[in-house]
Amino acid sequence: MALSKDENLRINKLLYNALMNQDDAEVIHICRGIPKGPLHTLTIHEDTVLHMAIYQKKPELALKLLEMVPSSDTHKLTWQNGGGNTILHETGTNKRTVVVAKEILRRARMLLGMVNKEGETALFYAARHGKTNIYMFLHDEVGRTISGLDLKTFLRRDDRFTILHIAILSRNYRVAYDIASNHKELINEKDANDMTPLQLLSTIKPQFSPKTSFKRMMFKLVDANVDDQESKFSFIRGLKKEKHSCEWAMKLATLLIKSDNSWEDTESWTDNRGSKFHEYRTTTLSAEENMITATTQEADDFNKAQTPLLLATINDSTVIVREILRLYPQAVEHVDKHGHNILHLAIMHRRYSIIDVVEEMKYPLDRLRGRLDKNYNTLLHMVGCKVDELKEDVKHPAQQLKEDQRLFKRVEKICTTLDTVTRNADQKTPSEVFFEANDEIRSQAKEWMSENAKNCSIVAVLIATVAFTSAYTVPGGPDKNGHPVLRDRSMFLLFTFADAISLSTALTSVIIFMNIVTSPFTFDDFASSLYEKQLAALILLIISVTMMMVAFAATLVLTITSEATWSNMTLYSVSFFPVIVFVYSYVPEYSTIAKDMFRVLKKMMGKIHNMIWDNKPQSTRVIDGSLNSLSHSPV
Known part of the structure; x- marks a missing residue:
């Protein structure tokens, strides 16, 4: 019913x-x-x-x-x-x-x-x-x-999607690897957008390794068995799941890369001859020729997806790029429809780690550095052709401009001398393209640095005033001879040092900030030391504030301390708590600076090592190589 x-x-x-x-x-x-x-x-x-x-x-x-x-x-x-x-x-x-x-x-x-x-x-x-x-x-x-x-x-x-495409998009790399292993005919299948499974994998940027050193250490302590649910801690279960995903993503990428040879179907890099080295032209294109060129360019824009190597470069998937170039080093010469090679794209999208990978390949780097795209842009032009992307780490204008200038100098060292004066299709040199592209950022950086320097100068002057006053009103006051009563106490020595450091660093930061405010803010100023001056002044100001807090804590301990141990401990904790909070607040800034310094130092040491190795006599190299192979050979 x-x-x-x-x-x-x-x-x-x-x-x-x-x-x-x-x-x-x-x-x-x-x-x-x-x-x-x-x-x-x-x-x-x-x-x-x-x-x-x-x-x-x-x-x-x-x-x-x-x-x-x-x-x-x-x-x-x-x-x-x-x-x-x-x-x-x-x-x-x-x-x-x-x-x-x-x-x-x-x-x-x-x-x-x-x-x-x-x-x-x-x-x-x-x-x-x-x-x-x-x-x-x-x-x-x-x-x-x-x-x-x-x-x-x-x-x-x-809709032409295969089960391998959909498994990759679902981020289950274990299932995707099983599909690719059992149904190899799907590896080169394309979806409705002409994307192969490897191209999809290159665009989603899978995680192949933990991002932090702590997680890398923890990965060594846990297995990748996600079916083991005995652990009562969600953190351990999460680590196992993440390790499982990383391992299978690497296996899947390696399997797909071995079967991919799409980079062999490349555009010709010799089609872009005719670039200019000066501003004087003998001929100009007619309106009809311009229309034909524009129509052709528009037709070219509606094209098939790029190869996995270039997609991985655009999406900053360094592991996939490195693995492709390890298996097929000749793929580094692939050129897309716009005449862009891997270095053009890495520079344009600011993929510094991928530039590092190509720089490690000395011979391919020599072949790629002089190449032009179809608009006659050199690698150096690409620095000014930055692609706007949404990123988690939003940088202030001065830092952004400084990074672009560093990249310009870095690419300039790669390029030939002729590339620095080569003019593109718009008859612009790399420097002109860079200045035009960054002029607005320079204005923003000027405004930001000026306001920041003025505000910080006021804070620094106030701190210097307090520190100067504290030097004449010492804790406990003076005796009849004018000497500090508490000068024999250990905390008094700490107060004296902290106050002196706070005063000197505050005044030094004021001088640097005033130097920034009076700067003309040209591109050369930003390229030389303007950003470094601001960073140094901020660090000095942070030290000054920290030392002022230490001086305050020392004063508090000197004047209010008692005989009871527990009360002393409480007083110490309360007095130094602002110092701890202040320092902890700026740990990310310090860690970023330390990482940058470490990266530069590491690269410098690598260059020094290569220089020493290149200057060694051939016989010495052979002996060193033999000893090295013997030390790694089984006994």
Whole structure:
């Protein structure tokens, strides 16, 4: 007997609330009292009670509901909701439903090949949700049932997306690696946007290693078994999951890269001849020729996706770039439709780590450094052709301009002398392109540094005034001879040093800030030492404030201290607490400065090592190499 509309609404409300409240007994009780039982459509999207129970990770309830479906109604298990998903599709949304999927297939095996409205089988659906356990189970079931050309339904969707594409997009690299290993024909398949799996992997920038040294150390202490749930600490479980993802991402990337040779299909770098080295032109293009050029350029813009090497460069996936160049070093010469090679793109997108990778390859660097793109831009032009991107670490204008100037000098050392005066299609030299591109940033940097220097100068003067006054009003006051009463106390020595340092650093920072304010703020000023002056003045100001706090704490301890040890400890803690908070607040700034210095020092030491090695006699190199090989050979 069919339910009335009002009765149906009432039943749906009760069932929905029971499912949301985890009341399995109530769900079973209600299902026993309605005609369709567990196959009753519950939601406005035509999900049955079984659909909902499976989706909500309730395998025990799902099995009990399946038992309520008589064998004569097995064909009713093929019901599809509004999106075309069967109950077998729903098992692909979580990893606890393998036992439910096994029971469903025992009763209705035809569900294995049914597709939803997007053309996805249950196997494809499990890969889309990135659930390893249920994917592996369904894949084994498909392998036992289907073979040959019939597998196409299970591996491809209606919109040309393959199961490998979708697994990569779901960030389940374990599943993606299994798919690529078992179905190698999918490795070079392209989706509707002509993207191969490796191209997709290059754009999503997977994490191949931990970002911090602490996590790298912790990775060595945990295994990558994500199925082990014995650990009670969520932090440990998270580490295992992250390590598992990193390891399988690396395995997947290596597998895909070995099968990729798209870089062989390259544009010609000799098509861009005819660049100018001075501003005088003998001929100009006619309007018709300009129109033809513009139309051709517009047609070129509507093109296929770039190769994985260049996509990885654009998306700052250094590991993929390094791995591609390790397996195919000749791929470094690939050129895209605009005539850009890997260095053009790395400079334009500010991928410093990738520039480092190419610089390590000395011979390819010699071949790439003089190349022009199709607008006759050299590598040095690219510094001024920066691509605007949304980034987490937003830098202030002065720092941004300084980094661009450092990059300009770095690329200038790579390029040939001729490249520094070469004019592009707009008849501009690299310097002109750089100045035009950064003129607005220079104005912003000037305003920012001026205001910052003025404000900090006021703070520094106030600190210097306090420190100067404190020097004449020492703690405890003077004796009859004018000497400080507490001069023999150890804390008095600390007060004296702290006050003197605070006064001297404050005054020094004022001098530097005044020098910044009176600067003309030209590009040369920013390139030379303007940014470094501001950084030095800020560091001196921070030291001054810190020392003023230390002097205050020492004064407090000298004047209020008592004999009781516990009260002394409390007083010390209260007095020095502002110092600790202040220093901790600026730890990120210090760490950034330290990292930059370490990176520069490391690069400098590497160059010194190479210079020493290059200057060694050949015989000495052979002996050193022999000794090195002997030291690493097994005994």
